[in-house]
Amino acid sequence: MPRKKQYQWQAHDDGQGQDFEQPSRSAKKRESHALQALGEELARLGPQEVQALNPPPELAEALALYARIRNHEGRRRQMQFIGRLIREMDDAEPLRAALERRKAGTMAATAALHRAEQWRDRLLSAPADELDQLLDALPRPQAENPAESDGPQTAAAGQNPRKGRAAAGEELRSLVLKARKEMADGSAPHARRAVFRALHKLLVESGAGSNEQSA
Structure with a gap:
């Protein structure tokens, strides 16, 4: 009787001797913290800035509610909820990328x-x-670069x-x-x-x- 593979991921070997391990517990923890930090960054934005990032409706609503909460414990629990919503997204990378583009523009x-x-x-x-x-x-x-503006189009328009x-x-x-x-x-x-x-x-x-x- 053939011996069973010890790990589940070994049963899905691609046939070329390459084993793909699942993320370690520490890697998952780091990603969880990063997504929680993403939620905290989003919570510091104004309503229009959040809307410009096009987050999922439930996340947008949670962020709007967080902005209205004044109680410290309430804000803490709401922030945890925001983090959970982000962790449950199929792919948070587009949201993270949109936030990075906004930060670059601000800088x-x-x-x-x-x-x-x-x-x-x-x-x-x-x-x-x-x-x-x-x-x-x-x-x-x-627009005044000579290499770009001295062409026929500019001359035809009578601009100098x-x-x-x-x-x-x-x-x-x-x-x-x-x-x-x-x-x-x-x-x-x-x-x-x-x-x-x-x-x-x-x-x-x-x-x-x-x-x-x-x-």
Whole structure:
């Protein structure tokens, strides 16, 4: 009588001598903790942010209820329930991936704001004879890349990207000069805020808000 295999997974050998073990208890525990942590991250989001991730309806409802609970023990038990719902999903990876994409977008937006602040401070504090050089060093919007914009389509439309860039540069230079005068006079920072907004828009359009290195 043939001897029975000791483990169930051995009975499903693929015939090529490869045995596939089931996840160990510690691996299952790590994954359970990771899914519970995913639930905690979701619970920190606002209702619209949760909706944008397109979670299952029951999970969305559980997260909405968690946000309304104020009792500590009630929130703890509701969070455990949220974790259980995520663990019972057929595949939580799309939800996890959507959350990671959102986090990456948030980080990029924060980086763009930080870069705009850096450029504003440099433009407002630089010596007057270095201002034009700094303005020329600003990133160029992708739509104004000569390799992309000097083609037949642009010419047919009667557009000149270099003139557009020059006009934008002059407008920004004028704002910077007004902001520098505001600082010297100690007046309200209207132009300084306008400089920041213009720089942020420029950095986002150029794609340099999150990946440009500080000069």
